[in-house]
Amino acid sequence: MKTFATALAPHISTPRRVQRVMAEVLLALLPGAALQLWTYGPGHAFQLVLALVFGLALETALSRLRPAPLNPAGDFSAAVTAALFALSLAPLAPWWVSAFGMFVALGVAKHAYGGLGANLFNPAMVGCAFVLVAFPHAATTWPAYTLGLAETAGAIFLAGPGITWDTLSSATPLDVARQLGAQGLRMPEIYSSPLYADSRAGAGPWIALAYTLGGLYLLWRRIIGWQAPVGVIAGTVLMTLPFWLLDAERHASPLQQLGSGGLMLAAWFVATDPVSGCTSPRGRLIFGAGVAVLTLIIRRWGTFPDGVAFAVLLMNALAPLIDRATRPRIYGRNHA
Amino acid sequence: MSLHRIHGGLAAAALPHAGEPAAVRPCPLPRRLYLPLTETDGGPLYCRVSPGQQVRRGEALAHAADALATILPAPTSGCIVAIQDHALARSDGSLAPHLVLEPDGRDEPLLLPPMADWAQADPQQLRRRLAEAGVIGLGGAGFATAQKLARPVSTLILNGAECEPYISCDQALLQERAADVVAGAGLLARIAGARQIIIALQDRMLAAADALRAALVNVPGITLAQVPTVYPQGGERQLIEVLCGREVPAGSWPVDIGIAVQNVATAAAAWRAVALGEAMTTRLISLAGRGVVSGGVFEVRIGATIATLIEAAGGYAPDAARLVLGGPLMGISLPHDEVALTRTSNAILVLAAAELRPPAPEQACIRCGDCATACPVRLQPQELLRLLRADDAEGAADLGLAECIECGCCAFVCPAQIPLVDIYRQAKTAQAIARTARTRADQARERYRARGQRLAREQAEKVARVAARRDALAQEQAAANLPTPATADAAPVPAARMDKSAVLAAIARGKAKRTNANGPRAGAPQSPGETS
Numbered sequence: 001m002k003t004f005a006t007a008l009a010p011h012i013s014t015p016r017r018v019q020r021v022m023a024e025v026l027l028a029l030l031p032g033a034a035l036q037l038w039t040y041g042p043g044h045a046f047q048l049v050l051a052l053v054f055g056l057a058l059e060t061a062l063s064r065l066r067p068a069p070l071n072p073a074g075d076f077s078a079a080v081t082a083a084l085f086a087l088s089l090a091p092l093a094p095w096w097v098s099a100f101g102m103f104v105a106l107g108v109a110k111h112a113y114g115g116l117g118a119n120l121f122n123p124a125m126v127g128c129a130f131v132l133v134a135f136p137h138a139a140t141t142w143p144a145y146t147l148g149l150a151e152t153a154g155a156i157f158l159a160g161p162g163i164t165w166d167t168l169s170s171a172t173p174l175d176v177a178r179q180l181g182a183q184g185l186r187m188p189e190i191y192s193s194p195l196y197a198d199s200r201a202g203a204g205p206w207i208a209l210a211y212t213l214g215g216l217y218l219l220w221r222r223i224i225g226w227q228a229p230v231g232v233i234a235g236t237v238l239m240t241l242p243f244w245l246l247d248a249e250r251h252a253s254p255l256q257q258l259g260s261g262g263l264m265l266a267a268w269f270v271a272t273d274p275v276s277g278c279t280s281p282r283g284r285l286i287f288g289a290g291v292a293v294l295t296l297i298i299r300r301w302g303t304f305p306d307g308v309a310f311a312v313l314l315m316n317a318l319a320p321l322i323d324r325a326t327r328p329r330i331y332g333r334n335h336a
Numbered sequence: 337m338s339l340h341r342i343h344g345g346l347a348a349a350a351l352p353h354a355g356e357p358a359a360v361r362p363c364p365l366p367r368r369l370y371l372p373l374t375e376t377d378g379g380p381l382y383c384r385v386s387p388g389q390q391v392r393r394g395e396a397l398a399h400a401a402d403a404l405a406t407i408l409p410a411p412t413s414g415c416i417v418a419i420q421d422h423a424l425a426r427s428d429g430s431l432a433p434h435l436v437l438e439p440d441g442r443d444e445p446l447l448l449p450p451m452a453d454w455a456q457a458d459p460q461q462l463r464r465r466l467a468e469a470g471v472i473g474l475g476g477a478g479f480a481t482a483q484k485l486a487r488p489v490s491t492l493i494l495n496g497a498e499c500e501p502y503i504s505c506d507q508a509l510l511q512e513r514a515a516d517v518v519a520g521a522g523l524l525a526r527i528a529g530a531r532q533i534i535i536a537l538q539d540r541m542l543a544a545a546d547a548l549r550a551a552l553v554n555v556p557g558i559t560l561a562q563v564p565t566v567y568p569q570g571g572e573r574q575l576i577e578v579l580c581g582r583e584v585p586a587g588s589w590p591v592d593i594g595i596a597v598q599n600v601a602t603a604a605a606a607w608r609a610v611a612l613g614e615a616m617t618t619r620l621i622s623l624a625g626r627g628v629v630s631g632g633v634f635e636v637r638i639g640a641t642i643a644t645l646i647e648a649a650g651g652y653a654p655d656a657a658r659l660v661l662g663g664p665l666m667g668i669s670l671p672h673d674e675v676a677l678t679r680t681s682n683a684i685l686v687l688a689a690a691e692l693r694p695p696a697p698e699q700a701c702i703r704c705g706d707c708a709t710a711c712p713v714r715l716q717p718q719e720l721l722r723l724l725r726a727d728d729a730e731g732a733a734d735l736g737l738a739e740c741i742e743c744g745c746c747a748f749v750c751p752a753q754i755p756l757v758d759i760y761r762q763a764k765t766a767q768a769i770a771r772t773a774r775t776r777a778d779q780a781r782e783r784y785r786a787r788g789q790r791l792a793r794e795q796a797e798k799v800a801r802v803a804a805r806r807d808a809l810a811q812e813q814a815a816a817n818l819p820t821p822a823t824a825d826a827a828p829v830p831a832a833r834m835d836k837s838a839v840l841a842a843i844a845r846g847k848a849k850r851t852n853a854n855g856p857r858a859g860a861p862q863s864p865g866e867t868s
């Protein structure tokens with residue numbers, strides 16, 4: 001008689017693990033991150049390293065505090081949060097912005113809610129929104145010209161409040177467009193203005209494309225579903241196309257909207273966050289569309305450089321409701 | 337025919353599949369056969385033989401509790417040497433009484449008279465034959481076939497779309513005995529009164545499809561359906577969805593919507609039982625996995641132990657790590673190989689360590705929704721998990737916990753390695769226990785109420801009796817005072833009559849009390865161990 005250890009069915013499983021999913025998300029962020037670095041100089045590299053260091057330190061400390069750490073092996077979810085936060089942050093934001101942001105992201109938005117899987121809001125977006133509100137000036141310091149390594153380090157680590165930023169910082173393309181639009185300039189005039197060119201508007205679509213590339217990789221690997229990104233894109237197009245067709249002089253084109261700010265980063269990497277997003281397929285479409293619509297509203301009427309973080313958070317709050325409303329019909333129930 | 341789609345499931349690419357099986361191989365008759373005196377679902381079998389008795393192949397050893405008393409046929413001729421505890425096919429290795437049959441090597445059959453005219457026979461008579469030959473569903477659940485076909489249906493589906501990956505016994509059967517299956521299809525359709533007959537198999541089973549097509553050449557009225565290889569499309573409810581585009585309502589059975597699903601092997605066995613008079617004494621079993629030297633499909637005598645089968649396949653490979661009865665997604669992991677194979681054992685897997693789900697620690701659910709995408713019942717496994725972890729049994733019931741078919745797709749895909757099915761199974765068991773407890777409590781309350789009523793009635797009767805006796809005495813007295821003897825004779829009559837009825841009432845009461853007290857015990861089937 002040969003004996004065996006027994007176990008519960010199923011006896012086989014996919015090789016996919018949470019760590020691997022997170023690692024692939026990090027991988028997929030690379031093209032966009034690289035292009036952002038190339039455009040804005042080494043600031044983003046500093047931000048990435050800072051956020052990762054703060055993030056991993058916080059994650060380790062906070063996991064220790066939990067009664068039964070569920071992820072003793074450690075997943076890469078904190079790293080993904082850190083990367084998304086750093087890439088959404090202005091490249092020259094001082095180091096303490098990153099520290100505060102990561103603390104709010106992981107300490108408040110994630111672990112206070114019960115850790116990975118239990119958080120209602122996307123931690124990276126909570127971090128972003130917090131620093132945008134708390135340090136509106138420091139958190140939006142985009143370099144007016146490409147700085148060298150030493151200058152960047154100086155700006156991030158040494159700049160005290162109100163010292164050198166004004167000389168360094170420039171507005172983002174979205175800011176410029178809004179300011180000039182408010183002055184009554186038409187779209188073609190805005191696009192040809194030197195201020196707009198200074199804001200590296202030309203690089204926006206390329207960065208968006210690079211993130212889309214990473215997103216398509218995740219789609220191909222079946223790590224994300226198509227619904228949320230398609231929801232974002234479709235929502236943007238549907239919201240902007242009619243206005244643009246009616247009056248292209250006064251309204252940005254759908255492509256312009258998709259190509260600026262963090263919208264594509266959000267479409268592929270934030271709206272697809274499983275924890276804080278929707279689970280049902282239809283829910284994900286609605287979620288994506290909601291992010292797009294709210295972002296556009298905030299861009300048009302808000303005072304922040306970009307509304308993506310706030311849009312995502314608002315939709316996060318709605319996600320459980322959307323999921324409940326779009327729950328598929330169970331087999332054999334309410335069926336003729 | 338046009339096919340429909342099920343939600344989710346696991347596509348062939350994600351799963352290991354057995355290729356086209358080689359020819360069916362024999363498995364030698366072992367020294368002893370073990371036959372559990374319980375059905376697959378735990379119901380009892382009523383023993384009809386005693387130790388020391390000689391039996392022939394096909395003779396009834398026991399019968400089930402269904403209306404037609406479907407028998408357990410002796411797998412071969414020989415002597416019943418004992419009724420003793422032996423391991424059931426359970427993970428915990430629990431024991432139950434088994435009949436032990438020592439083959440005499442002659443394999444002498446007790447054939448039932450062949451019914452050559454079955455195509456004209458009365459369905460009732462055919463059903464009785466299936467019960468006499470011990471034909472039960474070979475697909476896994478093991479329902480008595482005669483019982484399952486008791487109600488007429490319009491559509492008969494023969495399921496040849498293996499229920500799980502790795503399993504290829506139905507495929508082998510179709511390749512080698514397609515004619516039996518086709519004849520069986522006609523037979524079962526006659527019994528159930530079905531007008532539409534569909535034989536379903538997976539689109540990857542090319543040789544089986546060819547064999548079936550050849551067997552169908554001169555048989556009109558049977559449709560061949562090649563369904564995509566998606567697990568769990570071989571499941572009864574999912575197959576109905578794929579073929580008919582209909583769902584079996586929650587809490588109902590396929591027969592309620594006029595559909596009967598039978599396994600292809602059951603059809604072949606039913607035909608042999610009717611046309612040739614053979615009882616169900618063997619079955620095809622798939623042996624697979626890298627933990628066995630030379631797997632394949634074997635024709636195994638019912639009651640042989642798994643060890644016998646493994647020996648016939650050349651023994652274990654050195655890295656055999658897990659022994660599973662059934663498939664890799666729903667199969668039961670067994671503690672040892674002394675377990676006997678029954679009529680419902682369709683596959684044995686011996687998995688090598690490399691094939692197994694790695695025993696990594698469970699992680700937190702990241703709500704990725706992979707499980708919801710995979711669930712063929714369109715449940716939200718991650719929500720069920722959340723509710724059950726929060727002890728919200730009612731919420732889980734609302735979200736369809738009862739509809740979960742425990743297919744394991746969710747746990748298979750979960751990147752956090754959460755044992756989802758196990759959590760659902762435990763919750764279902766807990767709910768079933770709570771339900772039974774509730775019924776018990778209700779019954780107890782009902783008994784208590786009945787007892788109160790009975791006591792009150794008895795009290796009232798006693799009062800009435802005393803009053804009646806007083807009246808009778810008074811009358812007697814009065815009668816004694818009367819001068820005529822005739823009336824004196826007549827006077828006690830009412831009293832006597834009353835006494836008799838009171839006695840009768842007392843007897844009736846006593847009887848009622850006894851049956852009441854015996855009620856639950858008399859209602860429960862006797863344990864087979866006690867009868868022997």
Ligand code: SF4
Pocket residue numbers: 700701702703704705706707708717718721746749750751752753754756
């Ligand atoms: S597959 Fe696992 S981790 Fe993903 S939602 Fe379902 S239970 Fe959670």
Ligand code: SF4
Pocket residue numbers: 710711712713714715717739740741742743744745746747756757760
């Ligand atoms: S085991 Fe239940 S919940 Fe999981 S996939 Fe199957 S039916 Fe759905």
